[in-house]
Structures are given as C-alpha cells and as structure tokens.
Amino acid sequence: MLIGGKSARRTEAHHVDWVVLRWFVGPERMFVMDWRRLILMRLVRIAAIAAAIVLSSSFGEAQEPTKLSAGFTQERVLGPNENHVYMVSLEQGAAVIGEADQHGVDLVIDEFGPDGKLISTVDSPNGTEGPEPIDLTAPSAGPYKLVIHTLDTTAKPGKYVMRIDRVVSAEENGLRMAEKNYPPALQTLWKEYVNDPKAIERFVTSRKGKGPLIDEVKDDANNLNVTYLYYGDENTEKVEVFGSTHASIGGTSLQRFMRTPLFFGTELVPKDSRYRYGFSVTETSFLGPQGTIQISEERNVMDDFNPENFGGLSVLSLPDAPPQLYVKRSDSVAHGKVTPSSFKSGKLKEERPISVYTPPGYEGGAAAAELLIVFDGETYDGSTASLIPTPTILDNLIAAKKLGPTVAIFVNNIGQRSRDLGGYAPFSDFLALELVPWARANYRIKDGPAHVGLAGSSRGGVAASHCAFYHPDVVSNVLSQSGAFWVRNDDKNSPPWPITLDTGDMVLVFRNSPRVPIKFYMEVGRFDGLVGINRELRDVLLLKGYALTYREFDGGHDYFYWRGTLADGLIALFGLSGN
Numbered sequence: 001m002l003i004g005g006k007s008a009r010r011t012e013a014h015h016v017d018w019v020v021l022r023w024f025v026g027p028e029r030m031f032v033m034d035w036r037r038l039i040l041m042r043l044v045r046i047a048a049i050a051a052a053i054v055l056s057s058s059f060g061e062a063q064e065p066t067k068l069s070a071g072f073t074q075e076r077v078l079g080p081n082e083n084h085v086y087m088v089s090l091e092q093g094a095a096v097i098g099e100a101d102q103h104g105v106d107l108v109i110d111e112f113g114p115d116g117k118l119i120s121t122v123d124s125p126n127g128t129e130g131p132e133p134i135d136l137t138a139p140s141a142g143p144y145k146l147v148i149h150t151l152d153t154t155a156k157p158g159k160y161v162m163r164i165d166r167v168v169s170a171e172e173n174g175l176r177m178a179e180k181n182y183p184p185a186l187q188t189l190w191k192e193y194v195n196d197p198k199a200i201e202r203f204v205t206s207r208k209g210k211g212p213l214i215d216e217v218k219d220d221a222n223n224l225n226v227t228y229l230y231y232g233d234e235n236t237e238k239v240e241v242f243g244s245t246h247a248s249i250g251g252t253s254l255q256r257f258m259r260t261p262l263f264f265g266t267e268l269v270p271k272d273s274r275y276r277y278g279f280s281v282t283e284t285s286f287l288g289p290q291g292t293i294q295i296s297e298e299r300n301v302m303d304d305f306n307p308e309n310f311g312g313l314s315v316l317s318l319p320d321a322p323p324q325l326y327v328k329r330s331d332s333v334a335h336g337k338v339t340p341s342s343f344k345s346g347k348l349k350e351e352r353p354i355s356v357y358t359p360p361g362y363e364g365g366a367a368a369a370e371l372l373i374v375f376d377g378e379t380y381d382g383s384t385a386s387l388i389p390t391p392t393i394l395d396n397l398i399a400a401k402k403l404g405p406t407v408a409i410f411v412n413n414i415g416q417r418s419r420d421l422g423g424y425a426p427f428s429d430f431l432a433l434e435l436v437p438w439a440r441a442n443y444r445i446k447d448g449p450a451h452v453g454l455a456g457s458s459r460g461g462v463a464a465s466h467c468a469f470y471h472p473d474v475v476s477n478v479l480s481q482s483g484a485f486w487v488r489n490d491d492k493n494s495p496p497w498p499i500t501l502d503t504g505d506m507v508l509v510f511r512n513s514p515r516v517p518i519k520f521y522m523e524v525g526r527f528d529g530l531v532g533i534n535r536e537l538r539d540v541l542l543l544k545g546y547a548l549t550y551r552e553f554d555g556g557h558d559y560f561y562w563r564g565t566l567a568d569g570l571i572a573l574f575g576l577s578g579n
Helices: 012-025 027-032 035-063 170-181 184-193 199-207 390-399 425-442 459-470 505-511 531-544 559-574
Strands: 073-078 084-090 095-103 107-112 118-122 129-137 142-150 158-168 213-217 220-231 236-243 252-256 262-270 274-287 293-301 313-317 337-345 350-358 370-374 406-411 452-457 477-481 519-525 547-553
Touching: 073 142, 084 095, 084 158, 095 107, 107 129, 118 129, 129 142, 158 170, 170 184, 184 199, 184 213, 199 262, 220 236, 220 252, 220 274, 236 262, 274 559, 337 425, 350 390, 370 425, 370 559, 390 406, 390 559, 406 425, 425 459, 452 459, 452 559, 459 477, 459 505, 477 559, 505 531, 519 531, 519 559, 531 547, 547 559
Parallel strands: 370 406, 370 452, 452 477, 477 519, 519 547
Antiparallel strands: 073 158, 084 142, 095 129, 095 158, 107 118, 107 142, 213 220, 220 262, 236 252, 236 274, 252 262, 274 293, 274 313, 337 350, 350 406
C-alpha cells in the first residue's frame, strides 16, 4: 500500500499503524494524511500501548487476588495508581480481623462484598505511619475483596505489612461482637438471650428502680460509661435521649438490642456530672383492615427505670457530683418568711407581682441586711411550683454562718421575659430607680451598692449585668447562672438565636467601656451551648480588671444544677469573713 508516496510492507507493526489510524481518523481520510500527521499518530499509538500495558497489569492483578487466611503476613510496596487486591471467603456472620500497617505510605482499604458492591472504606487519620484496621463481618456468605490503594496520585512508593490475625466463625464472632458493642450487663443478657428469649423480661424486671447502667472506664479515672435503657414494643421505631451531656449538639440515639423491644445507648460522662434527661420516642403504627394507614407519633417521656426525677424529667447524679448542701429544708434551723406582694412601676407602666423574703428574727429588730433581687421569681421563690428553694438556701446559709441577714425580693415574669431580661433599659431603671429605693424605704438594708446584688439564670444573667453596668451607684453585685450573653437587641436579628453576629450586647458593652465597680459571680455548665459565650465574657472581664469568681460544672442549662450552686454564688458575693 502507499502512504505519503512510499510503499510499505504490511508487517505486524504497520498493521498496528493501520488500526490506530483507522480508529482515530476514519478510513475515508487515511490516504490524504501527510507525514507530520503520521508521526503524530505514531506517538498516539505509543501512548495507547503504554496505557494498555498499565490497564492490563491492573486487570490481571485484579483477576488474581491474594488469598487471605489466619496468620497471613506479607510486606509489599505500594505506589500511586496501584491496586493490591486480596480475597477471603466468609460464611454469613463470620469475620476477618487484621491490619495493614503503613510504613511511608498513606493507604486506604476498600472492602467489597460478594456482589461486587463497596461495603466500606477504611481510612484512619494516621497519615503514612501506623495501622489501618481490618474488621469485616460478612453480611452474606461468599468471597470478599479488600483493595488497597492510595488516594494521592503523586505519592512516593511506600511499604506496608498486611497481617490477618484471625478469621473467626459466625458463632465465635457473635460473642466477640457482643463483648465489643455491649456494656457488661448487656453482654451477660446477650449470653442468656441466645438460649432463652424470656431473659429479656427478667432483665427488664431486675432493672426497675435502678436507672441507667453505670460502668467504670478502663484507664480513665475521670469518666464513666452511662447506658440508658428504654423498653418499648413492636411499634417503637426510634428513641433518643434529650438533655444529658450532649444537649447542646443533639441527643444520643438508642439502638435496639437484638430483635427485642429493649433499646440502649451509651455516653461517656464525667464522674462529677449532675443533669436531667428524658426520652424522645417515635412510635409508628399501621392501622386499618389491611394495615394501610401509617401513623407516626413522637412523645417525650421520663425514664421508667429511674425513680429519680425533677421538674418533669429524670435526673442523674454521678458519684462525684458536688453535694447540694443547702437545698433541703431542716427543722433544726430557724426559717425566714416569704410575703407575696406586688409593685406598681412607673418605668414599666405595669404592676408586677413580687415576693419578699425576710431572714429569721428580722421582725425582732435584727441588724441591717444585704439586699438580693432575683429574677424569674416564680421559679426561685420556694413556692410549691418553683424549682429552686432560695428561701431554704438562705435559711441554711444564715444558720451555717456563711451569710449574714439577707432580704430577698423575687420578681415574677408577666409574659415579657425575653424583653425584660434581655438588656431592656426600662426594666433596669425599674430595678435601680424604683425597686431598690422602695426596699431601702421599707426594710433595713445596709448602705451602699456593695450590699445590693442581682441574681438570675440564662437571660437573668444578662439582666443582672445590664442593670449593674448602667446603675453601679445602686447595685454592684452580679450573680449569673449560665448567662445568655449571646443576646442582641436590634431590629435585624430577632430572638432566639442571632448566629450571624459577632457576640452579644453585654459582651460588647464591657469590651468597649472602662471598668465600673461591679463584682461578678459567673458559672456555666460544660454541657451547655452557652459555655463559649460565657468564657468570652469571662476573659473580657478579667482583662478589664473586674472582681470575678468564675466556675464551670459538669451539667447543662438546668435548674437541677443551679439549685445547688446558687449558694456558691451568694457566698462569693456576700459571704461572711472566712467564707
């Protein structure tokens, strides 16, 4: 044949030229190609052959995987664009256990099932050194492939050692997985259940009145494993813990134990934790003659296994939780008096319900007292519906000589809590210019702002700091329990959460202003989403030189903890000498 005016024999090499040229340009243009294009096509042919060699090498390797068995050990070098394929045959429920120990290469392990579909990819964050674990349980019987490769196409070749420690039977793997996934009590239950399904009922009966399972953590002196239990039925679809240690980032999901109505979930919890929790339960039913009507309902419930509750939720106090020494009423100490009243405010243009606590012996002409004003009065005033027994706490502190005589005024909410306690100037004026002067006129209060304090939780901490900042000549003590210092008051970012803003109003106020004579007690729970903003205000106050007592505790945004630590704040601000 003639190409470019020259004859050529149809050798095997020229036949490859012909095939490549036909494939790239088509037969109708073959004979008009000049010699430059012929050179270009030859280069394309060389590249195609090289690619074919690489592909055939990979394909051939994939067709001949290395078989794995217990005790297998092999060192290999892995480069970019390479796949090392291994195979192991497993019965349903059996497992292969081992590792690929990296030495200079960052590899990943793709695990494929008998159907060729990817099951999972193992890629630990350990870089180019250390083991990638192999722990594959077979969902069905058949051959499983492990494909080892690197994701970095520019990586230098590096070594790894492939080791298979065990290939365990389904029976052995059942026990292994129970020990791996269940706390000790449920491991025992699993062993009993596989032989006797009625073991579930016996276990449930045995746990009544005992609450969550609590287990030590090996080599960890600071934390415990807390396992929550919920016993549902065939309609129980989902159970989540709300509150507890992960309240600020979402609850802990419980999983079903085997194919039973028992659900469980474990959290790692500091030993000194105290918190409330409950279960959010989703029940799905199928109704009608043919079961074609699907109804799903979600409800919040307490823990039926736990007899301890507070404010409508279950509670848990772990062994090292600080004792709440002053919250219980005792007949061995003298008791103060709480008098309901009301106050007509010109600043707020409303009449506000209040209650006034006077200390024991006050009517007999006792010495002048400290003045404490507490927000969310209906929650703090010690009445039947309240959650924090402030009058009892004051009685016990005074009897223990931790505090001197103290008059407390509890200011109730009347439907405007977010406004009043969010840094609202008229509310601060009401406190400083109306309520405090009224208290001084009607009760024996020590002279000066150093003997007046404001206390509140969440937004109450904001209101206390706002009033003290703008009226330091009237009040100079702030007791903030988990203060909501993210709050901003502007038209563009309404409550409840202006997440686009830098920080809250009061943080900005203290950051951008000279120090004023205020003394602070601040506390916040480490499980609380407000811990970050409280730490920010703490740092601002310390840098500005404020007198500050700051504490964190292992609990949440919760009256169950605040009821115990209120005493700490009162002692920090008003404590007698030596306390």
